[in-house]
Amino acid sequence: MSTCFNFFTSSIxxxxxxxxTGLLLFLFCLxxxxxxxxxxxxQEAFNDYAYKLHHMLHGALIxxxxxxxxxxxxxxxxxxxxxxxxxxxxxxxxxxxxxxxxTLTSKLMPLSGLMVLFFIIFHILHFTVRLDALGTNDxxxxxxxxxxxxxxxxxxxxxxxWVSIIYLISVFLLGLHLKHGFASLFQTLGLSxxxxxxxxxxxxxxxxxxxxxxFASIPVLVGFVGLYR
Ligand code: HEM
Numbered sequence: 318m319s320t321c322f323n324f325f326t327s328s329i330x331x332x333x334x335x336x337x338t339g340l341l342l343f344l345f346c347l348x349x350x351x352x353x354x355x356x357x358x359x360q361e362a363f364n365d366y367a368y369k370l371h372h373m374l375h376g377a378l379i380x381x382x383x384x385x386x387x388x389x390x391x392x393x394x395x396x397x398x399x400x401x402x403x404x405x406x407x408x409x410x411x412x413x414x415x416x417x418x419x420t421l422t423s424k425l426m427p428l429s430g431l432m433v434l435f436f437i438i439f440h441i442l443h444f445t446v447r448l449d450a451l452g453t454n455d456x457x458x459x460x461x462x463x464x465x466x467x468x469x470x471x472x473x474x475x476x477x478x479w480v481s482i483i484y485l486i487s488v489f490l491l492g493l494h495l496k497h498g499f500a501s502l503f504q505t506l507g508l509s510x511x512x513x514x515x516x517x518x519x520x521x522x523x524x525x526x527x528x529x530x531x532f533a534s535i536p537v538l539v540g541f542v543g544l545y546r
Pocket of ligand 1: 433491532
């Protein structure tokens with residue numbers, strides 16, 4: 318019990334919490350991106366995927382995923398905030414970045430993280446809660462047999478160019494956040510050394526580009542190019 322307590326109160330323990338929760342949140346992004354790419358496969362494929370997501374394990378799976386995601390996001394933010402506070406108040410501050418250079422991206426980490434958090438709230442209100450004001454709460458999306466026309470909802474959602482711009486800026490900031498996040502993660506988990514650092518930097522750039530380009534392709538192609546209009 319006290320070992321566990323010591324782990325969470327130590328700087329390195331909390332740094333590991335930030336790294337592991339960050340990695341799991343990234344895995345969620347990858348899975349979500351994979352599912353979203355079905356938009357380009359077609360209406361039926363995307364709606365079928367959304368239906369299965371909502372009905373697996375008698376509807377319990379989506380709630381397990383939601384609670385898990387909320388827990389991960391809360392642990393990620395709380396551990397980061399407590400490290401920042403400790404860093405500011407300690408006489409001998411804990412150095413976040415001993416070897417990863419303090420680049421512009423690293424300095425922007427709190428801001429990009431906060432903006433991604435705001436985006437997730439907006440995104441949930443947009444496509445999950447379907448707030449009337451955002452125009453995605455049309456009763457005609459409800460199809461026969463308990464199906465929901467999530468594909469049409471997304472296509473209509475991005476028809477509003479302001480919404481597409483918000484998504485583009487947000488996924489750009491998410492990419493920036495991930496780029497530096499990966500570099501720190503590899504270091505915290507002890508994978509990055511002087512010899513391998515360059516390889517991990519390249520891997521960080523490629524993975525964050527994959528997330529940015531993948532998610533951005535939807536507002537660009539569906540919203541601005543008007544692929545399905
Ligand atoms: C252009 C990009 C995106 C599209 C088209 C998209 C699409 C969707 C849709 C349609 C839903 C509703 C799922 C449902 O209830 O059936 C959803 C939920 C969600 N998305 Fe995205 N998404 C995008 C980007 C992102 C990004 C970048 C993140 C995270 C950083 C994210 C995180 C979430 C979360 C947390 C939920 C809520 C899951 C739930 O509780 O139902 N999405 N997304």
